[in-house]
Amino acid sequence: MTKVRAGMTKVVAGMTAALIVAGCASTEARAPKVAAPKPPQDKALLARGEALSALGNCRTCHTRPDGKSYAGGVPFKTAFGTVYSTNITPDVESGIGAWTETDFIRAMREGVDRGGHNLYPVFPYDHFTHVTDEDDRAIYAYLMSRTPVKAPHPHNELVFPVNIRASLGVWKKLYFKPGPHHDDPARSRAYNRGAYLVEGLGHCGGCHTPRNAAGAEEPGRELDGGEAEGWHAYAINARSQAPVPWTEAQMTAYLKHGWQADHGVSRGPMAPVTDELGDVPEEDLRAIATYLVTLMGSHAAQHAPAAAQDTSSEAATIYAGACAQCHDGTQPLPFGGIALPHSIGVSGESPRDLFNVILYGLPAAEGEAAPMMPAFEGAFDDRQLTQLAAWLRVRFSGREPWTEAQLEHELREARRKGGEGARYPAGGNAIDPAKGSSRP
Amino acid sequence: MRPARRDFLRRSGALVVSFALSPAARAQQPGGHDADGLPGSLRVAPFLDSWIRIDAGGAITVCTGKAELGQGIKTALLQVAAEELRVPFERLTIVTADTQATANEGFTAGSTSMQDSGTAIRNAAAQVRELLEAEAARRWNTGVEGVHSDGGFAMGPGGQRAAYGELASGLSLHVQAKPASRFVDPRDYRVVNRPIPRVDIPGKVAGDVAYVHDLRLPGMLHARVVRPPGYGAKLVALDARAVESQPGVVKVVRDGDFVAVVAEREWTAVKAMRALAEMAKWQESTRLPDAASMPRVVLGLKSEDTVIHDKRATVPAGARTFEAAYTRPYQIHGSIGPACAVAHLEEGKLTVWSHTQGVYPDRQAIAELLGMPPAKVRVIHAEGAGCYGHNAADDAAGDAALIASHVPGRPIRVQWMREQEHAWEPFGPAMVAKVRAAMDASGRIVDWDYGVWSNTHSMRPGPAGNLLAGQHAAKAFKPAPPRPLPQPAGGGDRNAIPLYAFPSAHVVHHFIPEMPLRISALRALGAYLNVFAIESFMDELAIAAGADPVEFRLRHLEDARGRDVIQLAASRFGWKPGVRAEGGRGRGFAFARYKNLAAYCAIACEVDVDAESGRARLVRAVAAVDSGQVVNPDGLRNQIEGAILQSASWTLYEAVSFDAARVRSIDWATYPILRFGAVPETVEVHIVDRPGMPFLGSGEAGQGPTGAAIANAVADAVGRRVRDIPLKAARLRSTRG
């Protein structure tokens, strides 16, 4: 159950060689064959398990674009080689068909596989440890009710490191805090439910919290903004730079539909997250929104009047010829481009995602209506791109300009690794164009 | 298209244009009564020189009233002519649909080009060769039996040789065709039934002038139309002065609710169009039906019912009855190149270059629109991107003509924008089919009761009111009243009569005159849904009977050629009764004879469905087709492959989105179609060879069978039947919702 996505690169890069050996051992471990358990029939339990697995975003990391749901095999390129997510369908040979409920709960709680070997911490058991046994049981029941898919785990292609000193156990000792989530009795039920989901199953911090050199989420900087698949995951706490302050209703709608009229469409690695959230009970999404919006506090809208428009610069001409058609057009969100004064891409703390979106665009969804944007990867050179980003920042955000060094660094990083996380269709959910514009 | 025009004049200048004088030219369409017993389109243009012209230098020109739509018709017709004339393929050139140069063959539609034009050209070519051989015999004073032709020469028994050009110079080809011809024996074919490379492809892959979009006439201006926001919207106010005074803007044309801008440069026109669109105030009043309940809306509209098949027999007692309903939504043609046309009004004569499917009907509509005599209007076909039926091509021609009438003297090029094409083209109509059948204990269908509810499938021009420009102009024309298209080809009821030998069958066409959305002919017309319904239901009945779907079809089919394609597709696919695909995969089969009178096509396919996401993909398809005498086997394969992939896209993904006021699917993000990520692993097309048999139209034969085969495979994969097109992920998800 090699959960990979959130901050994957950094996690693996930060891990020592010993972890890799341990990781290999865990995937090598072969349990004795047992008969696949009969699919449980408790419909309510399955429905809850389905919703919870969506809240945990299991499918995204465990499904190849051309593969079966939950059958794993998604490759994640890291500094140490390629790691593949595992098959979590109930296939006995190649999946988790031989796992007992106890095995499953132990993996979620303690980060060990069926044979007791440590799992890569990129499977976010640092969050999943907070999930209740009851919820784990529902997720287990749901996964075991899926169609078994024979899909052997590709061998992780990791470079054998020279020095083996530490072990995964050391890492766990240092950074892994097992144990249940504790409610804050001073807070509302919704807040506590939201906190439980955000910090536990939802593992939002996996992307939205910065990581230290060892690849662990930095204590005390929860949800300050992190990285996922080459994309910046924005701060979703009091440091949020959202140009329009989020309300509970807006965030609930955003999580449910994958877009919101004042905030734009979910894109990059967030798109598959909202895709999975589309069908979970709305009260859970509202609880997440309650918690996050409370964390964000009442940061005032920082709308500054747009700086005087410089229409003669090259960036202005690029905007007029390449961007304005959609971003100043008449078609509303989600299929029209966002009005850039509302864009976190322009007002956020990092220009990384602005570059990612310009370079790689928003790709088409397979057979589903979804917002699209063309990729401009080959069209503009680095100088034009940094100038355009700087111009957009001044023109539309009224925030402190990004420094030249920051622009150059983030563009370089976006070119180096942003393409991977740009493969997801934006919005995530099938959006009916006839109803799209009327949603919140 | 200066070069093209010059080419054309060079080719046709020396030739006598005589078809217009022929008595039968009055007829608008081929396929009518066959008083003289003439085959194919010889009925509408019975003189040989309407089809084949030979100048003194020996240059041979083939003329057809049909148009190249990307189906390869130029190449196929040249093959037929070269074969029967016994000249090398490369020696021939072809002139296609042009009201001043070719026969009036109506529309290039309905997979009829080979049956109509191919048959005419084949006969004309054979008869021209006979005339040339007779002329040679006369000169050599020998019997005609001793003369034969090869390589563009007539050859005599004593080794005499005479070039066609030389023989033709002393001969008039303005001769009435005979009903029968002396054809080349199919066993001696050298050009026909060969995969001759298409004549148009090299130029297209090199960027030559190939499409109407590429025409650049001297002094040409660029126009863009400002379409209303929705059907029936009325222009309330538009102050165009600011736009009109912009540099490079030549004129803002306002003619009733028709607004367009004409500019020296294309980008200027685009920007001016957007500025005008923002300034224009429209009054919208149209209420479109609820898209989500379309099937119910369709069934609720008033219909005119016709029993099109009535063969009653007593249904034996004890038969089990089954019923089901199948639906399709509005779908678009979705040409990759939005419509374009060039029009030039000069000295009272209007010339229009258009990718219309019917130059003569389009001329009729434009003449009516502008109040001009048809003789003063010339419509020349110039290729567009693939149209797949009646799309916006004619509308763009009407737009260009109307704008040209406001800006005489300079050629006007109108290019539709993507969102205009998506929102304003006439869609393939939403339809519903209901079927009830009774099956006896032995698994034989003993009664069949079928009804299909549909609009017409043709609102083509002819009448000016069928053009958007005609509807929006100040002197507005009303669309012509819709009519059902007659059997046996049919419209909404195309392929509604089952080909299977049921002892008792009853089929009703519920024709719906009211058209809430603008519709017209989309490839295969009603056959797409009718075959989808019949072949899905056959599958459901086969399952109910515990029979293999292929065997079940054969059990009910007497038509030998139909049986052949079914057996060929099944065997090449490796279809094995009782064997089920594994791991979310499913197999499906379907069959139809297009229009019950054109090509036979059977398709077996395999799909992959991901139960959790509901995402279905076509993985593999194997088709077998019988088109009668094949002219170009590679062209035929290309057509069937294309039909399979296009129909897969229709079937899996496509539906027009609209709310109460407007069409909302206006680009490829809001109306997604098949992309390479979901393209099958393999597609095979196998051809049943039928030497010497009549040509059977094939361009649309694959649409229906593909849709049904996919639906059957999806049902096989997920164990649940989806009867509503498209088979979108949301409809296939296993447990959600």
Next chain:
Amino acid sequence: MKLDVNGQVHDIASEPDTPLLYVLRDELHLNGAKYGCGLGQCGACTVLADGEAIFSCVTPVSALGGRRITTLEGLGTAARPGAVQRAFIEEQAAQCGFCIPGMIVRAEALLRAHPDPTEAQIRTALQPHLCRCGTHMRILKAVRRAAKA
């Protein structure tokens, strides 16, 4: 401004925000790049800028002053087709042919970067391109054939 297209430098009179597509078609009379959507959704307008595939319909010409533009016409002619064009002719990989120029140019970019592409690389590269005639199987074959040539 000056623009290098197919190895020739042209003086361009169009306004700076004009998408390259209109400059190529209307000013330079090149037909290869097609208007399909004007939104970068269909790929019919694809050309190369310094060997990289770009959508000419959404790229303002002024941004391309320093770049070498290659259009379909720069790859060969009907009489002397380039390797990719020849592969498309040999596979008869066209029906209406309108989308094909963009596909050929995209394949050219792919094969320059990956002379021996995998099937997945070919399909991924062509993902931004739409074909409505359903010629996909032949297009894939043509790209494979060009890779082998």
